Amino acid sequence: MAALHLLRKQHLVGNTISHLHTSSQAFTKQHYKMLVLGGGSGGIAMSARMKRMLGAENVAVVEPSEMHYYQPIWTLVGAGAKSVASSGRSTASVMPSGVKWVKSKVQQINPKTNTVLLDDGTEIAYEYLIVALGLQLHYERIKGLPEGFEHPKIGSNYSVQTVEKTKKALQDFKEGNAVFSFPNTPVKCPGAPQKIMYLSDAFLRKTGKRESAKVMYYTSLPVLFGVKKYADSLWEIVKRRDIQVTLRHNLIEVRPDKQQAVFENLDNPSETKVIEYEMLHVAPPMGPNLAVKASLLADEAGWLDVNKETLQHKKFPNVFGIGDCTNLPTPKTAAAVAAQSAVLNRTISKILTNEIPDKKYDGYTSCPLVTSYNTVIMAEFDYNLQPLETFPINQAKESRVMYHMKADVMPHLYWHGLLRGLWGGPEIYRKVLHLGFK
Structure with missing residues (x-):
């Protein structure tokens, strides 16, 4: 409480x-x-x-x-x-x-x-x-939250107060639907709702519960991921692992006493869908x-x-x-x-110094898409949603090396590089590794 x-x-x-x-x-x-x-x-x-x-x-x-x-x-x-x-x-x-x-x-x-x-x-x-x-997290815009987090089987990786509830819901999973949502607002780390879905799928397989589970992803977006190169790889993973993806649906209500999640069809707002869950991960609406x-x-x-x-x-x-x-x-x-x-x-x-700024931000961002406990698709792209990859390999493929980048190298870069004002992204390394062509 x-x-x-x-x-x-x-x-x-x-x-x-x-x-x-x-x-x-x-x-x-x-x-x-x-x-x-x-x-x-x-x-x-x-x-x-x-x-x-x-x-x-x-x-x-x-x-x-x-x-x-x-x-x-x-x-x-x-x-x-x-x-x-x-x-x-x-x-x-x-x-x-x-x-x-x-x-x-x-x-x-x-x-x-x-x-x-x-x-x-x-x-x-x-x-x-x-x-x-x-930005602001707005759990309260979903009916039944945030008070619904007092109940088991609901978690959210977007808050320090609720992230361990995700772990508890996953570890306590028995059988039924594992449901993951993506909100109808701008989102920080837009890959995060998928990452926990893939990890949950991997956990259920490792613990022998996957056959009695239905993994379901409800996203407000019309696509699985905004950059086609990475989206194509993610669709292959989804199909291979038998994960059900429903596009253009937005979580509007949680009924924790009944273990139900209510989604609206964004293409037909009068139409709602009630899904029973054994585990629910909520990516909350967000705003300025x-x-x-x-x-x-x-x-x-x-x-x-x-x-x-x-x-x-x-x-x-x-x-x-x-x-x-x-x-x-x-x-x-x-x-x-x-x-x-x-x-x-x-x-x-x-x-x-009263000069005109001469360095331009190209929109570079990175989203390490964690697909299991030892693999990552390292998505890197610019304002135009074009891949802007650091390494001279196809980063749309699942990689163990990229998992260690995500889990071990990036935290070190964050604490000892970014926060000290010493890390400004991989641009210089990208140019070196691509011989100056990127």
Whole structure:
């Protein structure tokens, strides 16, 4: 119950504050040359880069949570292959030393006055602003949730409070339907709902329960995956493993007491389908950060309105954005954040010297599609949904090596590369491995 209460608030709590950082609670007015909103992957990466560019005393980060999580690993946590503890570290331990950590929540962003109001009443003025506030999970938009998580057999890898419920539902599976959903909204890590499905299928085979299980994937999308090269491979896997895929269906209600999930047919909204489940994995509806949505920085849909090549705001030139909070037309992943951080760093360095930004973000993102406990299809692509692969092999094929990249190498790159502002994606390695032709 306590965990669900936290889920409703979407507020994470954790460990202690390091002596290396100064925290702020009740000052009435502060001013920083560079203010970073958000202490997730994009915010920490850019604060580390800005510290090197401007000096620690000129940079502040607003972040209320005391724990920082490497969320991509939650796919493996939900499948029982990694521990939830391995995904988290204290915010203090990843915050660049000397940078001001303002441990509060953003209430309002006022780009006309170059100020940000926090929920404790503090107002911070800035010369330049980086918005890295992520997105909102909206479990409450599905009738019966989030309170439905109090019941067994339901989980979600999208929240630290519910990811272990996925593991419990999978391990307790006896017989019946294993149901996986994909929402009718923009989604962070759009491959994640499929990944846990493939892992669950593998787990049920390993434990001898697959013959008494029906694995079902309900997606709001008209395709299995947005890039045809990888979608073709995924369709082959789905057929080979006898997984039932239903397109253009959206989860609108969960009835946990009856173990039923209700889906609407998006091509005929008056038509609904009730599916009984023995296990249900929910990918929740998602939406823009509320502070961004309520500000002048938002586009019509509520996302941060930035230039897709430079990441500079379209109307306020001293404002920049990175990651899930933006309206960049590419999937929202940690790999995208890495590539964006290199471009944004270059953009800001040019703006500070009154030059025109000369580095362009091509939409690069990566989605390691985990298909079993030892194989991955490493999808990498750009804004045009064209493959942009790092390695000179066909990455649409299932690979053991790519699984180790996902499970072992990428977490190391995240903690010791991206968050320290040292990893800006694999572009340079891609060029070397492809002899300069990509």
